[in-house]
Amino acid sequence: MPGYERAELSAELKVTPSPEADKSSREPSEAARRAAGESGLAREAGPESIMLAGGRREVLETVTKTVEAALDAGARTVEVRVEAEGDAPRFGNG
Amino acid sequence: MEFLQPADLREVLETKAAHPEAVPIFGGTDVMVDLNFDRERPGAVLDLTRVPEIREWSRKDRRLRVGAGVTYTRAITELGGLLPGLAMASRTVGSPQIRNRGTIGGNLGSASPAGDALPPLYASDAGIEVASVRGVRMVPVEEFITGPRTNALRPDELITAFMIPEARGPQQYAKIGPRNAMVIAVCSLGLALHPESRAVGACIGSAGPTPIRPHEAEGFIEGVIEEHGLWESRSEIPASALERFGALVAEAAKPIDDVRGTASYRRHAVGVLARRTLTWAWDEYRRDAG
């Protein structure tokens, strides 16, 4: 049997560094990774992307913290995509 | 990949001389595995199945010449009475399908220490017939297998047959595997009694870089049998001597730890197998008198 323990909510965050910054600078991304990592919910989801998965409230709180950390470190853009796995029609209450 | 398929022995040897890199194939039970696992990508494969001298066996003066292409199935059905140890070993090889395809020559060519046919050949002092356009030479099996997966073949040579005396006494083969069929030996033991030459031949399989003749153990038990006149009396071998024989065989092993078993288990097990197979062979020898 597979994962019936599906995360309630997942959020994918993609950090784009400020255009003025040195292109190789990964500080915003690293700051986001550190902030997300502390939550216990984070995995990598791509070269500059972070996946948060867990309960609804924890994920949303961590999204805020992570975005803040990235912005504070000089990120210009953070893309956030939140998906409610439990409500996805293919698995959820359909 | 080139597929070479000569029709007779002369042609096959010429082909091998011209294509020393060509990998000989008969049953394919080793070669095809290597190809499938991408371990080998030979430029040419040399099919030996059409050559009668490699395919057939013959008997003369109580000695046998067994073509390298004789399969395990044929060793069981055709040679079971003449080479019972080899037949017993052949029964433990793979599945019926593998035994129908796989050949004793393949065991010699692959030279794996786990080759089931090898201990019986060692225990009866078989000679390996090796041929090339330069001629034929006979190599004792113990010298033929030179290391793990290496043998004494030169690039232009092929294994054409092995020569072995037909059994004049009881023979045994026993093999350890974690399941009851289709298993590669964790370790094994071949044993042959040679009453006419008053000798005991034994060979450890899969517990060293090559099959190993435990010469000290053989000498010890031959001494005990002589000392007590057991070849003539056919009385029981004393239990302490059987134990000692087992212990000496275990000492002669050079096992390693690997995925199939530990060194210490292999050493232990070949000792047990040596004691048991000698007991069975000797019991048979005693019964044969009656």
Place this chain on the structure above:
Amino acid sequence: MTQAPIRERAVTPDGIGESVGRPDGVPKVKGEFEYSSDLHVDGMLWGATLRSPHPHASIHSIDTSETGTMTGVFAVLTHEDVPGRKVYGMEIPDQPVLAWEKVRYQGEAVALVAADHPETARRALEKIRVDYEVLDPVTDAEAAMAEDAPRLHLSGNVLRRVDVGHGDPGATAEVVVEGEYEVGMQDQAFLGPESGLAIPHGEGGVDLYISTQWLHVDQDQVAESLGLPPEMVRLTLSGVGGAFGGREDLSMQIHACMLALHTSRPVKMVYGREESFYGHVHRHPAKMRYEHGATRDGQLVYVRANLLFDGGAYASSSNAVCLNAATFACGPYDVPNAQIESHMLYTNNPPCGAMRGFGAVQVCFAHEAQMDKLAEKLGMDSVEIRMKNAIEPGMKFPFGQEVPYPAPVREILERVRAMPLPQERESMGRDLRELPGGVSNTTHGEGVRRGVGYAVGFKNIGFSAGFDDYSTARVSLSVEDGKPVARVLTAAAEVGQGLVMVQAQIARTELGVENVVVETADTRIGSAGSTSASRQTYVTGAAVKEACEKVRERVFDLAREEFGESDGLAIEDGNVVSDGLVVAPLAEVLGDAEISETVEFHHRATHPLDENGQGDAHLQFAFAAHRAVVEVDTELGLARVVEVATAQDVGKIINPLALEGQIEGGIAQGLGLALMEEIQIDDGRIQNASFTDYLIPTILDMPPVKIEILELADPEAPYGLKGVGEPPTIASTPAIVAALRDATDRDLARIPVRPEHIVGLEVKP
């Protein structure tokens, strides 16, 4: 709707309760069945996967320039070419579709090639240059927990922890036994390698013909990573050569679709046997510390357990396994006080996930060994102590759920004990095939001792912990060539277990028609859920049954319209009958009409565990007890299982022959885990990725099986049935090991038991 008792139904030939043969049986035996690895279309390309040789490494660069120019190579893809989400996973998307800067296990996918010939594709892979910086691997769960262990994922190495606390945590007892147990990594060892064919369908999407256990969970993940809406990725089930949990995670699905969309050509991928060992998840290795406390008369007082699972590099279904293990850790016993910690860790070993038994297997080995230990310490009979502590309906499991009816733990133990033991015979002079070692001729009877062992286990059926678990079925009824024909469509995966027969049997029984066509499963219809958790006969069976019932009602409506009959309508032998009298042939009632009904069946809601590990987490429980008789060559450590006897409650037998197959097959897999099946890993590297060295039982290892079936109907389930696939695998392993202990007087705390354990030689860990 009230369920009529089954025996009042008219008996339909080949309906439920009969040993209906497999439609694919003869083709499979004759080699004519088309497995997914046999798929072919003209002009197709062959995909191949470059995999990491290292269990843990950083990737500095991937250079594909040499490959791209090779003749016959049509595509070389890396993580940069993943159009959508770059990670996938059923519970937590954490596994890279293709690795970008790190690889976390040996065999992780790094790059893809499509070529016009499989050999060309393999050679092209060799030309890809990956600059790795090799890192120290984290090689087991204990190492992963260490303070200074490398952090494998952003949030560290703890993947999941589930605690179950029940009763008094400080409970003490007169008699205490402790033990540490270990389970090696078992493989599903399905025979059909991962394979499939992806065909671009011309509108930007792709059709994938695939071996899987759950079409819709594949579809969702594939679409996500392709950056396409799900309806653009259409999946059709292809011939599946076994699954056992190993096909729940994706393998080549996204890869083949990426290559097909990139090249605009059909692309086939087939893993080789060695690659297959890297291409699917395995059963979690476990280390388990147990303490059982009991009264002097053998009543359990408490169980404390610390469970440590190696989840490998990625999450797969580890979360659910961790929870399952925690809930089954005490066994089917009345345990007043329990403290269970279940830990799941990330390591650099191959990812572990679903396999038959799903967390219940590992803990059953441990709790059953503990029960035997306790019995021995108390001088009690091993069956007696189990019966004394057996749970009963109305009691509470340590995770707080009430034990539902039926829970016949005592009955199945009594049944296996009552079955006559195979006669004990003189070991000397037997046919070699009847001795340990078989024809390998290792004993003629010397050193052989017999042992007998018992075990009982249980397993949840269906998905648990609040997951909305459902299946969708469409049943149509119409007249074809003058005869009524029912067609059943679901997306449920037939993986060899026999669901195709079960669906047809249900339709025959419910609709009274002889001709039933079970259509190929695909994503034209809604999800059927996974072929796992022993759930398809229950959940998809219920969906098919309900759809049939709706169709039947509409037939009756027609009959009433046309013939004015209304009382006691039924369909029997192809006729619509009213109170037993024929109204009209079904074909006449139907006329030109096609009646079609689609039903979604959702089973009763389950609930997640709370922070104390308490909750109504599971839907249904299935129980099986086993008795194993073994003979052991105590000097060489070789064992032969002489017989396994089992009693299992199945609620209702749907197909007796298929049931027997599930039970015997499950026991074979349990025997494999007891005696030989283990993926051996050294420093994160698999040592035996082949069927030469990963041994599964052969026919000569498999003993005769005596089976007793109980049919205690579950009032909630269709026909009262219980899932049957997993229970045979759970307690068979501990029963065999108990028998080995009985024969050898050794502890045997690790499975698979190796010959060196039995002879008591020092073994490296």
